[in-house]
């Protein structure tokens with residue numbers, strides 16, 4: 001089965017809210033929420049791919065920080081290895097060029113969205129770090 005390496009950005013604003021992006025309905029995992037990002041192209045370093053994808057998808061610039069989580073998830077169409085990184089905006093404001101919707105949410109509320117399955121370990125990690133109890 002096709003294996004894809006994907007990077008996702010956990011972008012937080014000054015209030016600590018996390019930028020959540022809803023996938024367009026015509027894509028794989030359409031309508032589900034994700035951390036914006038995309039596939040690593042051959043020869044790219046993960047942080048480089050992430051900066052490129054955010055620029056293409058959201059029209060802004062980020063600085064990439066430490067890794068949050070890494071998961072491998074077997075979807076019907078491919079095996080996705082997702083690595084998420086903390087990131088902060090350094091220029092511009094995120095604008096949805098490819099996503100159906102963008103939303104800033106407090107970490108405690110992330111569990112209210114329907115996430116792509118590969119993203120759930122990142123959500124759990126962020127909530128554990130913030131001391132949010134499961135099921136809230």
Ligand SMILES: Nc1nc2c([nH]c(=O)n2[C@H]2C[C@H](O)[C@@H](COP(=O)(O)OP(=O)(O)OP(=O)(O)O)O2)c(=O)[nH]1
Nearest residue numbers: 006008027028034035036037038039080116118119
């Ligand atoms: N960008 C991103 N993709 C994710 C996340 N979680 C997750 O399961 N995915 C999946 C969805 C896609 O199958 C794949 C990433 O694809 P992508 O966003 O680069 O591209 P796409 O669906 O437009 O790709 P394509 O196959 O149509 O070229 O990883 C996530 O948090 N961010």
